[in-house]
Amino acid sequence: MPLTLATEVVTLKTKHPFVIARGGDDETRVVWVRLTDADGVEGWGEADPSRYYGETADTVLTVLQRLAPHLPRDPFDLEAAEARFAQTVPKNGAARAALSAALHDLVGKRLSQPVWKLWGLDPVRAPRSSFTIGLDTPEKMRQKVVEASPYPILKIKLGTEHDEQILRVIRDATDKPLRVDANAGWTRDRALRMFPVLKEYGVEFVEQPLPPEDLEGIAALHRRGILPVVVDESCIVAADIPRLAGAVDGINIKLAKCGSLREALRMIATARAHGMLVMVGCMIESSLGITAAAHFTPLVDAADLDGAALTANDPFVGATIDGGQIRLPTGPGLGVRRRTERGG
Ligand SMILES: [Mg+2]
Known part of the structure; x- marks a missing residue:
């Protein structure tokens, strides 16, 4: 059974408005991504869009829908999955990073080991x-x-x-x-x-x-x-x-x-x-x-x-x-x- 993808927009509030040379804001919308395998094991990732690279929570959601058909059948198939994501949407790093993190989380959970290990x-x-x-x-x-x-x-x-x-x-x-x-x-x-x-x-x-x-x-x-x-x-x-x-x-x-x-x-x-x-x-x-x-x-x-x-x-x-x-x-x-x- 293929992995199922669920997404949720999370609004993060900063303690202070965060301003850099290009401007700033006090609220940031990020996207929480969950992949669930046939056994109900979940892998989590987060897309943190960068306006500088043209991404917003909304572009992330659109891109995730485009990438969903390219999710691997086997979550351990990480290299090929990431290569397919990058080929499908060469930019949009934040959206792809969320899926990458979720797949690594899922693999670590299946092996009962932290990713760093x-x-x-x-x-x-x-x-x-x-x-x-x-x-x-x-x-x-x-x-x-x-x-x-x-x-x-x-x-x-x-x-x-x-x-x-x-x-x-x-x-x-x-x-x-x-x-x-x-x-x-x-x-x-x-x-x-x-x-x-x-x-x-x-x-x-x-x-x-x-x-x-x-x-x-x-x-x-x-x-x-x-x-x-x-x-x-x-x-x-x-x-x-x-x-x-x-x-x-x-x-x-x-x-x-x-x-x-x-x-x-x-x-x-x-x-x-x-x-x-x-x-x-x-x-x-x-x-x-x-x-x-x-x-x-x-x-x-x-x-x-x-x-x-x-x-x-x-x-x-x-x-x-x-x-x-x-x-x-x-x-x-x-x-x-x-x-x-x-x-x-
Ligand atoms: Mg910097």
């Missing part, structure tokens, strides 16, 4: 996650730094007219390690001026300083060697990595971009073959979406998996970043369950 990983090697401070007024940003006190590493979103002021406000409020994401918001000149300033402020690395297509400009920043350059918007799938070799220090993997857990593993292997740093990031997601990415974090150098921690109504319990340390669940599959009324 099936991959031969040691959960102790998972790195600490940064916590993101979104763009806001200086006063609100100071307040967010205080709220982020349990998290040992902060990520700041820049790419505005008043980046220096933001840096000063954050640095005055904390001496924690900082990472910066410009979300493609700078010009070459602006980036050249900002890098030494960021270095002054003790920033560890800079994510996507320039528009994704300006690889030449990004490579020039990398060559200056002031701070490591990690690309996010310039790197979607493993096939993007060879042309980035020598031009950047690292890549940021997101399931919403690459569309599958197995593609994330291929990206890690490809980046390593080119001597690059590997980071994993996320969208605003519930703990279901975050946990799918958390399972491969023992293989990465840096993580920004704060998507669920930024929400006020996370319906799931899975991987956590309490105190900044990523902790993987030990239950079978993704190890995610619904949160109970009492919050536990």
Whole structure:
């Protein structure tokens, strides 16, 4: 009997409106995907659409209907299933990632093993996650730094007219390690001026300083060697990595971009073959979406998996970043369950 697919739109509310260089919002609609096999075993996944890549909860639902006929008869047939999904809808990474996560969850549950164990990983090697401070007024940003006190590493979103002021406000409020994401918001000149300033402020690395297509400009920043350059918007799938070799220090993997857990593993292997740093990031997601990415974090150098921690109504319990340390669940599959009324 084939797998049956059920979908449900979940509206996540963020604790604060989440604003980056391109704009922001305080509500995000994600799609909870459930696959059920003939024995009633369920695999869960979440699609966390990125507006930047043209996805919304509604496009996800449409794409899932298109992909449903391509679900495997045998959930263990993961490689072929994911290849069919990517062939049917080459973009729409968030929708495909939800099915990929659900299939991996189902396989893990059938084998009674967590996904990280099936991959031969040691959960102790998972790195600490940064916590993101979104763009806001200086006063609100100071307040967010205080709220982020349990998290040992902060990520700041820049790419505005008043980046220096933001840096000063954050640095005055904390001496924690900082990472910066410009979300493609700078010009070459602006980036050249900002890098030494960021270095002054003790920033560890800079994510996507320039528009994704300006690889030449990004490579020039990398060559200056002031701070490591990690690309996010310039790197979607493993096939993007060879042309980035020598031009950047690292890549940021997101399931919403690459569309599958197995593609994330291929990206890690490809980046390593080119001597690059590997980071994993996320969208605003519930703990279901975050946990799918958390399972491969023992293989990465840096993580920004704060998507669920930024929400006020996370319906799931899975991987956590309490105190900044990523902790993987030990239950079978993704190890995610619904949160109970009492919050536990
Ligand atoms: Mg980014």
